[in-house]
Amino acid sequence: MADTPKPTPRVRMPANAKAGDVIEVKTLISHEMESGQRKDSAGKIIPRKIIKQFTAAFNGKEILRADWHPAVSANPYQSFFVRVPESGTFTFTWLDDDGSIYKAEQKVQVA
Amino acid sequence: MQNIVVAPSRRIFLSSLGGAVVAVTLLPRTLSAATDDVQAEVKKLYGDKPMKEGKIKIDLPSIAENGLVVPLGFEVESPMTEQDYVKAIHFFAEGNPNPLVASFHFTPLCPKAAASIRIRLAQTQKVFAIAEMSSGELFTSAKEVKVTIGGCGG
Numbered sequence: 001m002a003d004t005p006k007p008t009p010r011v012r013m014p015a016n017a018k019a020g021d022v023i024e025v026k027t028l029i030s031h032e033m034e035s036g037q038r039k040d041s042a043g044k045i046i047p048r049k050i051i052k053q054f055t056a057a058f059n060g061k062e063i064l065r066a067d068w069h070p071a072v073s074a075n076p077y078q079s080f081f082v083r084v085p086e087s088g089t090f091t092f093t094w095l096d097d098d099g100s101i102y103k104a105e106q107k108v109q110v111a
Numbered sequence: 112m113q114n115i116v117v118a119p120s121r122r123i124f125l126s127s128l129g130g131a132v133v134a135v136t137l138l139p140r141t142l143s144a145a146t147d148d149v150q151a152e153v154k155k156l157y158g159d160k161p162m163k164e165g166k167i168k169i170d171l172p173s174i175a176e177n178g179l180v181v182p183l184g185f186e187v188e189s190p191m192t193e194q195d196y197v198k199a200i201h202f203f204a205e206g207n208p209n210p211l212v213a214s215f216h217f218t219p220l221c222p223k224a225a226a227s228i229r230i231r232l233a234q235t236q237k238v239f240a241i242a243e244m245s246s247g248e249l250f251t252s253a254k255e256v257k258v259t260i261g262g263c264g265g
Binding site: 064074079 | 180181207208213215216217221226229231232
């Protein structure tokens with residue numbers, strides 16, 4: 001199998017907020033999310049390789065965790081809501097079946 | 112003579128029917144309509160705990176043209192405070208090879224128990240959701256989606 005490019009996470013959220021603001025976070029990561037159901041041209045099952053977990057944390061404290069199964073589409077998109085109590089850093093983590101971890105960080109400044 | 116043969120089997124039939132009725136009434140109507148696969152997955156998570164219907168708003172299209180990418184959004188009614196919040200929500204697609212689609216674990220730091228993702232649906236089917244509250248209460252809801260082109264590949 002050809003090497004697939006390294007998954008690139010993308011996060012969209014405002015960099016500035018007022019204390020207590022509720023903001024929507026939109027995340028996307030490039031990943032084939034191979035379900036383990038498909039067969040190649042030779043009729044052999046293509047082994048499963050998906051991102052199985054997504055985590056969002058603020059200043060090191062977990063906010064939300066999602067367990068993904070093969071029914072999650074390729075290039076998984078995930079949006080959700082967070083409250084910004086103070087200035088700090090949001091960390092987003094994607095955990096691959098093969099143990100790789102992909103990370104993205106976003107600083108938010110409270111005015 | 113015939114009576115002697117028929118009576119015991121009818122008794123057995125009626126008593127087993129009684130058992131079935133008791134089993135069904137434990138599940139809300141939404142979930143009792145789910146396939147055995149889905150019910151087995153639910154049992155693994157929550158055993159035979161009673162559930163109520165409602166509280167979950169599932170946002171799925173009624174008709175999905177492409178089963179590979181079906182937008183799924185949801186929101187669970189909850190104040191989301193330390194005392195009363197949504198702990199988790201699980202989604203099941205009864206017509207997929209593996210019914211479990213995704214699970215979300217919330218904390219009181221979330222202002223609302225809402226999110227959206229994109230999922231694969233193999234065929235026209237019902238998608239079920241079960242939400243677990245911090246009080247331990249369980250709620251369930253379902254939405255039917257017609258799929259024009261299935262999303263599981265050859």
